Amino acid sequence: METNPFYFYTSSSLVELTGEKANTLEELLVLLRRCTGSAIFYHVFQSFRERHFAIEKYHSDFAQWVSTSMDEETLAEKLGSLDIRDFTSIRSLRELMIKTIEEYVHQYPQSKERQGKTPFFFCQSVSVVMPTKHIAWGLEDFYQIIERIGIRSIHYHLIEARLRLGIHTNDFSNWLRDSLRKEKLAQRVEDIDIYLHTLEEIRKKILHHIEKEIKS
Amino acid sequence: MPSTRLMDYEPIVGHQNLEELYLLAEGLKGKRIKMFNSTAMGGGVAEILHQLVPLLNDLGIETQWEVIKGGEDFFVVTKKIHNGLHGESISFPPRMKEIFLEVSRENLKNTNLDGDFIVIHDPQPIVYIEAKNRTSAKWVWRCHIDISKPDEGIWNFLKGYVEQFDSALFSSPRFSKGLVIPQFLFFPSIDPLSDKNRELEPEFIDQVLERFYIPRDKPIITQVSRFDRLKDPVGVIKAYRMAKRYFDCRLVLAGGWASDDPESEIVLHEVQTEAKEDPDIHILLLPPTSSLEINALQRASSIILQKSIREGFGLTVSEALWKKKPVVGSAVGGIPTQIIPNFTGVLVYSIEGTAYQIRYLLSHPDVAKKLGEYGHEYVKEEFLITRKLRRYLLLFHVLSHPGERIIHL
Numbered sequence: 001m002e003t004n005p006f007y008f009y010t011s012s013s014l015v016e017l018t019g020e021k022a023n024t025l026e027e028l029l030v031l032l033r034r035c036t037g038s039a040i041f042y043h044v045f046q047s048f049r050e051r052h053f054a055i056e057k058y059h060s061d062f063a064q065w066v067s068t069s070m071d072e073e074t075l076a077e078k079l080g081s082l083d084i085r086d087f088t089s090i091r092s093l094r095e096l097m098i099k100t101i102e103e104y105v106h107q108y109p110q111s112k113e114r115q116g117k118t119p120f121f122f123c124q125s126v127s128v129v130m131p132t133k134h135i136a137w138g139l140e141d142f143y144q145i146i147e148r149i150g151i152r153s154i155h156y157h158l159i160e161a162r163l164r165l166g167i168h169t170n171d172f173s174n175w176l177r178d179s180l181r182k183e184k185l186a187q188r189v190e191d192i193d194i195y196l197h198t199l200e201e202i203r204k205k206i207l208h209h210i211e212k213e214i215k216s
Numbered sequence: 217m218p219s220t221r222l223m224d225y226e227p228i229v230g231h232q233n234l235e236e237l238y239l240l241a242e243g244l245k246g247k248r249i250k251m252f253n254s255t256a257m258g259g260g261v262a263e264i265l266h267q268l269v270p271l272l273n274d275l276g277i278e279t280q281w282e283v284i285k286g287g288e289d290f291f292v293v294t295k296k297i298h299n300g301l302h303g304e305s306i307s308f309p310p311r312m313k314e315i316f317l318e319v320s321r322e323n324l325k326n327t328n329l330d331g332d333f334i335v336i337h338d339p340q341p342i343v344y345i346e347a348k349n350r351t352s353a354k355w356v357w358r359c360h361i362d363i364s365k366p367d368e369g370i371w372n373f374l375k376g377y378v379e380q381f382d383s384a385l386f387s388s389p390r391f392s393k394g395l396v397i398p399q400f401l402f403f404p405s406i407d408p409l410s411d412k413n414r415e416l417e418p419e420f421i422d423q424v425l426e427r428f429y430i431p432r433d434k435p436i437i438t439q440v441s442r443f444d445r446l447k448d449p450v451g452v453i454k455a456y457r458m459a460k461r462y463f464d465c466r467l468v469l470a471g472g473w474a475s476d477d478p479e480s481e482i483v484l485h486e487v488q489t490e491a492k493e494d495p496d497i498h499i500l501l502l503p504p505t506s507s508l509e510i511n512a513l514q515r516a517s518s519i520i521l522q523k524s525i526r527e528g529f530g531l532t533v534s535e536a537l538w539k540k541k542p543v544v545g546s547a548v549g550g551i552p553t554q555i556i557p558n559f560t561g562v563l564v565y566s567i568e569g570t571a572y573q574i575r576y577l578l579s580h581p582d583v584a585k586k587l588g589e590y591g592h593e594y595v596k597e598e599f600l601i602t603r604k605l606r607r608y609l610l611l612f613h614v615l616s617h618p619g620e621r622i623i624h625l
Contacts, residue, residue: 010236014610015401017392038621068557118552121389123401126614130239130625150232 004179006171008134008145010153011160013046013125021119025070025105026112028062031122032098037090039124044093045084045159046125059195062097062120069116075104083195084159088166129156139180143210151199158202159194172206185213219270220409222602228408229602237602240609241275243625247612248331249279250353254294254340256283260404260531261337261360267407267601272608282327284341290319294340300370301339301363308369317343329353333612336381345380354615358385358402362528362549363393382615387529388550400611403553404529405604406538406595411507413538416515424512430468430498435518435578438468440510440535443484443501446526447471448546451567453490453497455523458571460496463578470500470513514539519577519584523570524548534599537561537591542584544573554599560591 018039022028032040043061058064063080066072078100087093105112134149136142146154157171165174169190177186188209192202226234249272253261265281272279286294293312300306320343329347335356336344348355357378363371363386371393378384379395385402386392392399406413425432437456441447449469456467469487484501491497502509514520520536520543527549534554536543543561545551555561562573577584597603617623 010239012236012240012606012610014607014614017386017389017399017401019392019394019399021389036621118547119390121392123389124621126610126621126623128240128610128613128623128625130243132235132239148232150230150236152236 003138004175006136006142006175006179008132008136008149008153009129009156010132010150011127011129011156012152013042013127015042016124016126018122018124020122022122023115023119024113025066025072025075025101028120029098029101029105032062032094032101035122036124037094038126039122040090040094040097041163042123042125044082045163065116065118065120069118069120070111070114072104072108072111075101075111078104084162085168085194088162088168090163139182139210139214143207143214146203146206146210151203154199154203154206158189158192182213185209219274220267220407222271222274222605224409225600225602229596229600233602237275237606237609239625240606240613241277244275244277244609244612247277247333249277249333249335249612250329250331251279251281251335251337252284252341252344253281253337254284254286254291264405264604265337267405267410268604268608271601271605275605275609277612280331284320284323284344286319286323286340289315297339297370297374298361300367301361301374303362303365304367306367306370308373313373320344321346333615339374342374342377345377348380354382354612355380356383356385356611356615357381359391360387360404360528362388362391364388364390382618383611385611388553400607400614402604402607402611403599404531404534404550405599405601406531406534407601408538412511413535414511416508416512420508421512421516424509425516428498428500428509428513430466430516432516434496435463435465436468436513436516437465437519437521437574438470438513438517439521439523440470440514440532441522441524442471443469443480443487445479445483446524448523448525449483449487450490451525451570452521452523453487455521455567455570455574456497458568459574459578462575465518465574465578466496466498468498468500468513468517470498470502470510472502472504472506510535511539514541517541519544519574521570521574522546522551523564523567524551527551530554531599533561534595537588538595538599540585540588540592542577542587543591544570544577554594555591556594559587560594561587 020031022031058080060080063076066079067076134145136145161171173186173190176182189206192205222234251265255262269279269281293316296306324344324347329351331353334353335358336342337358338360345355379397381397383398383400384395385400387404439452443449487499491499514536520541522530522533522545524546529550533543533545533551543555544564545555545561547563547565552563555563557563564570564573613623
């Protein structure tokens with residue numbers, strides 16, 4: 001059977017400062033409604049890539065700020081538990097975040113205008129995506145490349161891909177399923193909990209699943 | 217001393233990271249970059265350019281660095297501007313403005329602006345933007361100063377120049393302004409191969425401590441900073457005393473004084489008075505050439521403090537984190553950017569808080585170790601010279617694709 005190769009890409013981003021900041025939940029709501037999709041993407045999916053070496057309480061900058069600066073732990077938990085695997089567009093994620101905060105400030109009106117310890121500075125990103133020299137023609141190549149590719153490439157294909165593809169999967173699973181007809185392996189990669197593992201641990205998990213597949 | 221090559225960083229940041237830098241540089245081959253600042257020696261900006269320029273050239277991107285020339289009167293004016301941007305209320309009479317413009321324009325007459333990207337560092341050469349029409353280059357203003365609360369008059373004067381650039385770079389989101397041009401986040405960086413940060417032999421560390429008569433019989437708490445009230449050295453001694461009631465330790469206050477700061481000597485005297493000849497307090501007045509000694513003192517310490525009252529970025533925090541030390545730092549300036557609370561360090565707001573955290577970390581070495589390890593990884597990701605290099609390469613690509621949010625190379 002002729003298979004399509006997997007081309008490994010990587011992405012890096014520059015953080016753009018919007019000059020806008022929120023001091024209260026009310027101001028956060030205003031800015032969440034009008035900020036660019038790139039700002040949502042950055043604060044929910046990208047900034048934690050820079051802290052990929054450890055598991056923090058929250059991946060989302062919004063949840064982190066609500067927890068540490070506003071001390072509104074219930075709301076932080078709600079925002080922090082939004083799972084990117086449930087979203088295929090920034091629009092739907094933005095809407096749910098706004099709804100979650102609106103419901104919270106409706107229930108606890110005193111929280112709306114209370115000042116946080118530090119402001120939330122809105123940033124957004126500009127990404128540069130580029131092909132690497134790595135191409136996998138089969139499962140063994142794929143294993144060897146995953147073993148040594150940069151973590152930015154893993155983030156790009158496994159996490160950023162969901163929104164790029166607009167589907168509930170990732171580039172790796174997509175290829176394993178469509179090109180190699182490895183449905184079970186594709187599913188195992190899809191099932192990796194990206195919130196409970198560092199990117200290095202995710203790399204090991206993918207390698208482990210491929211190893212099992214090769215042995216079987 | 218030969219320049220450091222990019223390959224020298226491979227054991228530190230890994231092959232994958234360098235591979236990505238080469239890929240990013242590939243698309244910039246043939247581009248020419250010009251950097252301008254106000255001094256070739258001394259000061260943080262010159263130090264950064266000494267590291268950055270050879271590395272950009274090593275990547276095959278022709279990069280030149282030139283320094284604006286001026287007499288004493290020019291630098292008196294630029295110092296005023298600098299202080300004004302830092303928040304000091306200053307008067308800026310027309311004559312000062314004239315000197316600033318005349319010297320800049322005189323320099324411009326003899327300055328070759330051929331290049332694809334021109335990076336102006338800080339306000340001193342900012343007037344060069346008047347020559348924007350002479351070139352097709354993209355112009356960038358790199359602001360290394362905390363301009364979160366500038367003198368309004370000075371800022372309004374400079375803003376007219378800043379907004380003619382194609383983009384501006386700031387060290388913290390707090391420093392960004394409402395500008396009509398794109399602004400990007402550029403953190404300062406440390407060089408892991410420099411004398412201040414490179415690995416040291418344990419024997420050398422022992423020798424340095426012996427030389428300064430610092431026994432290693434109890435945990436050492438250290439603050440490295442010049443003797444300046446804004447670094448709160450007296451507050452550090454008070455915090456040490458509070459902590460010492462519960463946990464025996466030594467305090468090292470190590471730093472130089474700035475020759476242009478007449479208060480340094482007074483502050484040093486205040487610190488010595490506060491120390492009251494406590495044999496466990498070691499006050500070290502170090503010359504500017506003491507990078508290796510500072511490195512050794514940091515590495516010998518159990519906890520590093522940075523209890524500043526105001527701070528620019530406070531790269532001493534990154535230096536300590538790089539050495540896997542737990543850091544207790546004030547939540548001012550760029551310190552919160554480097555210390556993610558209880559993750560890469562501890563943030564404090566008072567002398568009492570500092571004392572409490574010293575006690576806590578000395579009592580919980582496992583927590584202290586974890587903070588240091590995460591801190592090291594965070595610095596590796598965000599605050600090393602190789603990260604700065606990546607940011608510049610990305611910036612040049614972004615400037616070449618204006619308006620695009622995702623650039624495919």
